[in-house]
Amino acid sequence: MADMKISGRLFAPGEAKAESAELIALQGGHVTIEDASGVARSLGLSSVSDRLGRVHRKLYLSDGSVFETDDNDGIDRLLGRETHFFSRLSRIEGSGRAVAILTVVTIAVIVGIYRYGLPAAAAVAAWATPPSVTAVMDTGTLSTLDRTLFSPSDLPEKRREDLARQFAELAALSNISDATPHLIFRRSKVIGPNAFALPGGTVVMTDELVKRAHDDDEVLGVLAHELAHVEKRHGLRNLYRVLGVGFMIAAVGGDSGQIVEDVATQGAALGNLSHSRHFEEEADMRGAELMLAAGRDPFAFIDLIGRITKDEGKSGDSWLSTHPGTQSRRGAVAAHIESLKPR
Numbered sequence: 001m002a003d004m005k006i007s008g009r010l011f012a013p014g015e016a017k018a019e020s021a022e023l024i025a026l027q028g029g030h031v032t033i034e035d036a037s038g039v040a041r042s043l044g045l046s047s048v049s050d051r052l053g054r055v056h057r058k059l060y061l062s063d064g065s066v067f068e069t070d071d072n073d074g075i076d077r078l079l080g081r082e083t084h085f086f087s088r089l090s091r092i093e094g095s096g097r098a099v100a101i102l103t104v105v106t107i108a109v110i111v112g113i114y115r116y117g118l119p120a121a122a123a124v125a126a127w128a129t130p131p132s133v134t135a136v137m138d139t140g141t142l143s144t145l146d147r148t149l150f151s152p153s154d155l156p157e158k159r160r161e162d163l164a165r166q167f168a169e170l171a172a173l174s175n176i177s178d179a180t181p182h183l184i185f186r187r188s189k190v191i192g193p194n195a196f197a198l199p200g201g202t203v204v205m206t207d208e209l210v211k212r213a214h215d216d217d218e219v220l221g222v223l224a225h226e227l228a229h230v231e232k233r234h235g236l237r238n239l240y241r242v243l244g245v246g247f248m249i250a251a252v253g254g255d256s257g258q259i260v261e262d263v264a265t266q267g268a269a270l271g272n273l274s275h276s277r278h279f280e281e282e283a284d285m286r287g288a289e290l291m292l293a294a295g296r297d298p299f300a301f302i303d304l305i306g307r308i309t310k311d312e313g314k315s316g317d318s319w320l321s322t323h324p325g326t327q328s329r330r331g332a333v334a335a336h337i338e339s340l341k342p343r
């Protein structure tokens with residue numbers, strides 16, 4: 001059937017360069033693809049990417065190759081005709097609403113980039129990213145970091161459990177939605193006394209930081225600051241600014257397969273992304289609010305930071321190199337707490 005031919009590009013397994021190809025048939029979950037030299041092959045169809053505005057459609061094939069085309073209508077016609085196969089693609093069938101929302105968000109992201117620039121668009125995308133995707137980002141990043149920068153924690157189990165329990169109490173006071181806050185400990189010579197939050201709510205704290213604290217409020221203050229980064233989605237917003245529009249759209253669309261690959265290679269960068277001054281101030285203020293709500297000392301974390309700064313100077317690759325100086329922070333937190341008081 002001539003009208004069924006769909007022109008596109010075929011990426012051989014693991015290849016970044018495509019060759020032009022035509023999809024000439026789809027039957028019983030198998031596609032027939034003809035390459036530029038006219039050789040036809042039949043391959044199993046593993047999955048089809050959702051329709052997303054005018055983004056290329058991808059057909060994932062059983063041998064690991066990918067057929068990509070701009071002919072969205074052609075693909076939909078083909079899938080509609082293939083009723084047997086279509087019924088297996090419940091993901092497409094059942095997600096009409098999701099696709100509609102996604103289309104709106106995608107348009108908003110593109111309009112946002114056009115009118116307000118990447119940071120605004122990144123903020124929109126950060127709020128629209130499904131938790132399934134941020135969870136994958138966390139696991140991908142963590143496994144990269146575990147292979148490269150981290151060793152297992154050697155803190156006593158009881159100490160870790162005790163801090164994790166206090167962390168959970170603090171997290172319960174936050175307004176984190178669509179992320180699961182949990183605290184893990186690692187040891188790292190490279191990043192030293194440090195803590196950071198991943199988009200899905202995983203907060204990593206190094207043994208080195210815990211050992212420098214004089215009391216639990218100092219540790220909890222840093223954790224409150226990190227919880228604020230999660231609540232305000234700072235990590236995702238940074239990630240989208242760095243990785244750009246294509247990644248943003250894929251992530252918002254729930255394309256976690258691609259995310260795994262990207263994050264596995266970008267993981268280390270993600271963990272060490274330094275936040276903008278604005279994000280840091282926001283996290284300090286929100287962190288202080290959480291500490292107050294928990295009946296804890298909102299200034300304690302500044303003491304811990306001050307102590308580490310004094311010992312390491314400005315040369316360390318610690319939390320400090322990515323965070324503002326202590327003097328201005330103490331003043332800003334004090335002013336913020338003052339502003340919260342009823343008058």
Ligand SMILES: [Zn+2]
Binds near residue numbers: 225229275280283323
């Ligand atoms: Zn921070």
